[in-house]
Amino acid sequence: MAAILEMRGISKVFPGVKALSGVDYTVEKGEISALLGENGAGKSTLIKIISGVYAPSAGEILLDGKPQAINSASEAQRLGIGTIHQEFNLFPNLTVLENIAFCSQLNSFSCKLLRWKSIRKKAAEVLASMRVEIPLDSKVKYLTVAQQQLVEIAKSLMLNIKILIMDEPTAALTQREIQDLFVVIRSLRDHGVSIIYISHHLGEVMELADCATILRDGQKICAKPVAELTEKEITQMITGKTEYLSTLEKRRTAKEFGEVRLEVRDLALRAKYRNIRFQVRRGEIYGILGPLGAGKTEIGATLYGVFHPDQGEILLDGKPVSLRSPDSALRRKIAYISEDRKGTGNLTGMSVRQNLSISALLLECKSGIINRKLQGKIIAEYIGALRIKTPSDTQSINFLSGGNQQKVLIGRSLATNPQVLILDQPTRGLDIGAKDEIRKLLSQLADGGMSILVLTMEAAEAMELCDTIAVLKEGRITAVTTPAQSSVQELTEKMLSGDVEVKQ
Amino acid sequence: MKRRLSRYRLLLIQREEISIAITLVVVLLVFGVMEPSFLDSVNLVRLLRQACITAIMAIGIVFVISANGMDVSVGAILAVCATLSAQLLLSGLPAPTAILVSLAAGAFMGLLNGLIVTKLGIKELIATLATSYIIRGLLLRISGAKWLTNLPRSFTVIGQGSFLGIPIPVYILLAVTAGAYLLSNYTALGKQIKAVGGNREAAILSGVNVDRIKILTFVICGFCTGVAGVVYAARMGSVQSNTGIGMEFEVISATLIGGASFNGDGSPVGALLGALLLSAIKNGLVIMGISPFMEGVVTGLLILVALAVNVARSRMENAMEVQDG
Numbered sequence: 001m002a003a004i005l006e007m008r009g010i011s012k013v014f015p016g017v018k019a020l021s022g023v024d025y026t027v028e029k030g031e032i033s034a035l036l037g038e039n040g041a042g043k044s045t046l047i048k049i050i051s052g053v054y055a056p057s058a059g060e061i062l063l064d065g066k067p068q069a070i071n072s073a074s075e076a077q078r079l080g081i082g083t084i085h086q087e088f089n090l091f092p093n094l095t096v097l098e099n100i101a102f103c104s105q106l107n108s109f110s111c112k113l114l115r116w117k118s119i120r121k122k123a124a125e126v127l128a129s130m131r132v133e134i135p136l137d138s139k140v141k142y143l144t145v146a147q148q149q150l151v152e153i154a155k156s157l158m159l160n161i162k163i164l165i166m167d168e169p170t171a172a173l174t175q176r177e178i179q180d181l182f183v184v185i186r187s188l189r190d191h192g193v194s195i196i197y198i199s200h201h202l203g204e205v206m207e208l209a210d211c212a213t214i215l216r217d218g219q220k221i222c223a224k225p226v227a228e229l230t231e232k233e234i235t236q237m238i239t240g241k242t243e244y245l246s247t248l249e250k251r252r253t254a255k256e257f258g259e260v261r262l263e264v265r266d267l268a269l270r271a272k273y274r275n276i277r278f279q280v281r282r283g284e285i286y287g288i289l290g291p292l293g294a295g296k297t298e299i300g301a302t303l304y305g306v307f308h309p310d311q312g313e314i315l316l317d318g319k320p321v322s323l324r325s326p327d328s329a330l331r332r333k334i335a336y337i338s339e340d341r342k343g344t345g346n347l348t349g350m351s352v353r354q355n356l357s358i359s360a361l362l363l364e365c366k367s368g369i370i371n372r373k374l375q376g377k378i379i380a381e382y383i384g385a386l387r388i389k390t391p392s393d394t395q396s397i398n399f400l401s402g403g404n405q406q407k408v409l410i411g412r413s414l415a416t417n418p419q420v421l422i423l424d425q426p427t428r429g430l431d432i433g434a435k436d437e438i439r440k441l442l443s444q445l446a447d448g449g450m451s452i453l454v455l456t457m458e459a460a461e462a463m464e465l466c467d468t469i470a471v472l473k474e475g476r477i478t479a480v481t482t483p484a485q486s487s488v489q490e491l492t493e494k495m496l497s498g499d500v501e502v503k504q
Numbered sequence: 505m506k507r508r509l510s511r512y513r514l515l516l517i518q519r520e521e522i523s524i525a526i527t528l529v530v531v532l533l534v535f536g537v538m539e540p541s542f543l544d545s546v547n548l549v550r551l552l553r554q555a556c557i558t559a560i561m562a563i564g565i566v567f568v569i570s571a572n573g574m575d576v577s578v579g580a581i582l583a584v585c586a587t588l589s590a591q592l593l594l595s596g597l598p599a600p601t602a603i604l605v606s607l608a609a610g611a612f613m614g615l616l617n618g619l620i621v622t623k624l625g626i627k628e629l630i631a632t633l634a635t636s637y638i639i640r641g642l643l644l645r646i647s648g649a650k651w652l653t654n655l656p657r658s659f660t661v662i663g664q665g666s667f668l669g670i671p672i673p674v675y676i677l678l679a680v681t682a683g684a685y686l687l688s689n690y691t692a693l694g695k696q697i698k699a700v701g702g703n704r705e706a707a708i709l710s711g712v713n714v715d716r717i718k719i720l721t722f723v724i725c726g727f728c729t730g731v732a733g734v735v736y737a738a739r740m741g742s743v744q745s746n747t748g749i750g751m752e753f754e755v756i757s758a759t760l761i762g763g764a765s766f767n768g769d770g771s772p773v774g775a776l777l778g779a780l781l782l783s784a785i786k787n788g789l790v791i792m793g794i795s796p797f798m799e800g801v802v803t804g805l806l807i808l809v810a811l812a813v814n815v816a817r818s819r820m821e822n823a824m825e826v827q828d829g
Contacts, residue, residue: 053709072711073708073709073710073711074711077711083709085709088706089703089705089706089709089710090703090706091698091699091702091703091706091707091768092702092703092767092768093698093701093702093767093768093769094695094698094699094702094768098695102695102699102710103710103711105692106692106695106696106699107692107696107710107711107712108692109692109693109696109713109716110691110692110693111687111691111693112691112692113686113690113691114690114691114692116690
């Protein structure tokens, strides 16, 4: 096999930070190359250099053995390098067809009339080769997240790509959709396309990738065929820690629980969920596990007063309550942390200080004037207690790593002194180290008597975090179990049996 | 049967032009029933003639708006183009030359707007507000706020003449619509304009030169306004310095009613229908003898209804997703 991409001694320096130092990275023709590392290890920087977004400070890039400068995203595309970003790059107002064809047919500055017939034919072929059915004339904003992901892939397949970079492509997919995706990826590889696959899920990497390159602190730690590595070795190299506990070993050991704090009786919301019934006791971490679209987020949002149930009761400490708005939920000491950190969680562009203190300040503030003293207290307390890594409290939250952003959000909720904390996918997109810290933090909070409700679609996350796990399928709780009585495998099966297909 | 119905519903939800076309037909029928002379061919021709200038400008500005931009200088650009064509004719230049120069001037002012927005990085609304003052101020200074009258017949025929019983401005409007439709639906540029409005970041990452596309939308808008300016001068036969004051609001209203939003939605056909609807209501109110002051009230209500329909549409979208879920 010949190296299609060879990077030699790549360094990238940002003001004040050396993101990459002297990294060598080689991708062979027709292989799936996993790129691994914690957030901040330099993966994104390396990817951005390959895809022409950044220019390296030092080092050279060879494509097919020839030195090649990649000066822009469009040049990378021309050279056959396609990227599927973690945040979708789709146009919600354009149709599926227009999105799929965009990068291959629609991005030249030209007045030539388009031949929609042949473009449509090609797009239909690509979708057929992926064995998926998405209506070509539907606007992308009407699609589900999983369908949008497929459109992203179809879009890059339309280009004559030699190297396809996929950044966390499975983050929003269900198990079944992931398996379908792997089929597509493998067939791409068999057609000679090289794939650079970035993922935090080592299981996926072990299953899919041919070789793995591990980065840590901007340096290459290892590049080896996956067959020669174990999951444990990889984890050690990623974190740089030799001590690392496996999922089962680090599982939370449940203590005694107190009285029931939150109870839900026969809750129903139109097409979203029905007959929801559970209790969360003091000191308990209760998990609701279900695939995408099962209704987890809606249950969480109902308990935070965003949605109003059509039927059923919510009881706090045995008394029925009506939650009309997030404000009324906060006043009853229920806090909620969204799954979508960028979209609905962070106040993007605002400082750590403002992000941390806003909920508590709004709760306290009756006159409309910011209580600076309280704000100072919150900042001093939580940045330290949660070990939020930030140069200062005036730093914009955009510059924090995912794990630290999540901590800021947790801190924001904690500052309101909640008794019930609802977290939707608390470790989504976080690296192993950050996941571990969040897990410990939640465990501590529960031990302190807080009732915690975790909504998740990853069986492993439920196993690691929760004391009790309810499996939610198509809006109904189908099983309740504990980590001790179950396994990741069993939970996954329970969650996915009879899973709904992606269809329009 | 069930599939059929849902397909029609999908069409209704996804093609904003259809709901506005239905509204237009309903409005025409309502006026027609209440006042039969409304549907006279004479009145309909008059209505079309009135609608032309707004419609041509609306088709231009819909490109700016669907790229998530705004241009409030179109009233001023209209005044310049109308004045310029009149002035050139009065100084003895032949009509075709005067027209071409005016169109070029419209496109050039659009280019300036585009350059200010992209190269200086000033928000569209503010940039074009500023240029609108500058353009109008310079116009008054240079033209001396004189009335320009007695335009030659070889020119005014463009605005006042008819061919096969249909006013010539309607043919011009049809040509502009056809060109805009092709650009919007059958060229890469048209799709890029919507892409910039729909997801700017993604457009950049997909290799779209966003600045160039933004500039292009302003040039298209300026050019169409130039066309409208020439038609305006030819229809009136004279040009006053206060031409087109407040025109920008009517034009923007027409595009919003025609389904444009600042998220990359909007189409030339929608803008055309929006302009026709506005004109029909104006004309209908006059014919029915309702106070012309009510016109503003109706226009405002119509904008609110159009936007409320958009909101309702996105709610229906969400409902659809649940069913597919």
